Amino acid sequence: MQQVIEKLAKNKKEIDLAFLNLINDELKILEESLTEKLPVRSKLLSEVVRYIFKAGGKRIRPALCFLTAKATGQVSKRHFILAELTELIHTASLVHDDIIDSAPLRRGRETINDLWNDKISVITGDFLFAQASVRLGELENSEIVKIYANVLSDLCDGEIEQYSLKYDTNISWDQYITKSTTKTASLFAAACKSSSLLNDQSEEDIKLANDFGNFLGIAFQIVDDTLDFTSTKNELGKEVGADLKQGIITAPTLFALDEKNEKSQELRKLIESRFNNPEDFTKAINLVNELNGCKKALDLAKSYLEKAKNSLTFVKNLNIKPYLIEVADCILKK
Ligand code: FPP
Ligand code: MG
Numbered sequence: 001m002q003q004v005i006e007k008l009a010k011n012k013k014e015i016d017l018a019f020l021n022l023i024n025d026e027l028k029i030l031e032e033s034l035t036e037k038l039p040v041r042s043k044l045l046s047e048v049v050r051y052i053f054k055a056g057g058k059r060i061r062p063a064l065c066f067l068t069a070k071a072t073g074q075v076s077k078r079h080f081i082l083a084e085l086t087e088l089i090h091t092a093s094l095v096h097d098d099i100i101d102s103a104p105l106r107r108g109r110e111t112i113n114d115l116w117n118d119k120i121s122v123i124t125g126d127f128l129f130a131q132a133s134v135r136l137g138e139l140e141n142s143e144i145v146k147i148y149a150n151v152l153s154d155l156c157d158g159e160i161e162q163y164s165l166k167y168d169t170n171i172s173w174d175q176y177i178t179k180s181t182t183k184t185a186s187l188f189a190a191a192c193k194s195s196s197l198l199n200d201q202s203e204e205d206i207k208l209a210n211d212f213g214n215f216l217g218i219a220f221q222i223v224d225d226t227l228d229f230t231s232t233k234n235e236l237g238k239e240v241g242a243d244l245k246q247g248i249i250t251a252p253t254l255f256a257l258d259e260k261n262e263k264s265q266e267l268r269k270l271i272e273s274r275f276n277n278p279e280d281f282t283k284a285i286n287l288v289n290e291l292n293g294c295k296k297a298l299d300l301a302k303s304y305l306e307k308a309k310n311s312l313t314f315v316k317n318l319n320i321k322p323y324l325i326e327v328a329d330c331i332l333k334k
Contacts, residue, residue: 158183185217
């Protein structure tokens with residue numbers, strides 16, 4: 001049992017998370033489904049899929065499916081299907097995201113596009129989406145089919161919006177939050193909403209479960225965007241500063257640009273000039289930090305986590321509430 005927790009947890013800090021212990025049995029079954037049970041005939045596809053899932057991952061979205069199930073009743077066979085399809089969609093979107101970003105690293109290992117190539121990545125991502133659709137069919141719940149169909153279109157919408165806003169220093173907070181909601185929070189929200197729906201909760205409580213996932217997801221994305229500036233390559237398992245280098249303007253940069261002074265004007269110019277040389281890029285990163293962008297971004301993430309916690313009135317089994325609060329708190333420590 002401890003082995004599973006250790007595999008899922010990146011470091012000692014995560015091993016101590018009580019919510020991972022609470023749902024350890026469920027996560028173990030999920031892990032077997034992902035690594036052993038996907039029906040793949042092609043030897044190459046089987047190799048690629050194994051490589052992806054053996055890399056682990058935080059499995060935070062499946063964790064939300066299981067914890068919401070426990071908070072609103074029992075974990076049923078259908079919650080396992082929901083957890084699996086949610087992780088399949090998330091993983092597929094990362095495989096495609098790495099092609100779009102030409103990313104060499106993910107979770108500290110070479111990406112599929114780097115180790116194999118873009119073509120293999122496209123097909124593998126599509127296969128994972130297809131497997132998620134198969135699971136969705138198995139749920140035999142048209143409401144959940146609609147929720148996840150909307151998530152898929154949201155993911156594409158958010159990703160394209162991000163692409164179209166590259167190097168645009170006039171990006172508004174509304175555009176940033178909307179993009180983060182569609183790109184990331186929609187899947188978190190769907191996991192919590194669908195899990196409570198499977199336990200026949202009231203419309204009002206299903207909406208609150210959706211809100212919890214949504215606010216958590218927005219905070220998650222803001223923290224992810226901040227770590228891009230504050231982490232080392234080793235901690236991040238991917239290249240540092242990759243977002244800004246590609247012209248993706250996120251919360252820390254937006255806060256820095258909001259400061260109407262000489263430094264923020266310099267930052268604006270550097271971004272608009274698309275970093276003519278490597279020194280310009282380093283200068284821009286330093287300016288974001290000097291203008292307090294990361295600290296303010298983390299404060300913004302905290303405010304979304306507070307909103308998430310305030311939505312926890314949907315919880316029926318009050319013993320589970322502290323675990324959901326712990327999930328919210330661990331977003332800041334990710
Ligand atoms: C990672 O975010 C990426 C996403 C959350 C969504 C990516 C979505 C797509 C590629 C579209 C999905 C396509 C279909 C067909 C549904 P990030 O880039 O902020 O995180 P990272 O730094 O870990 O890459
Ligand atoms: Mg990315």
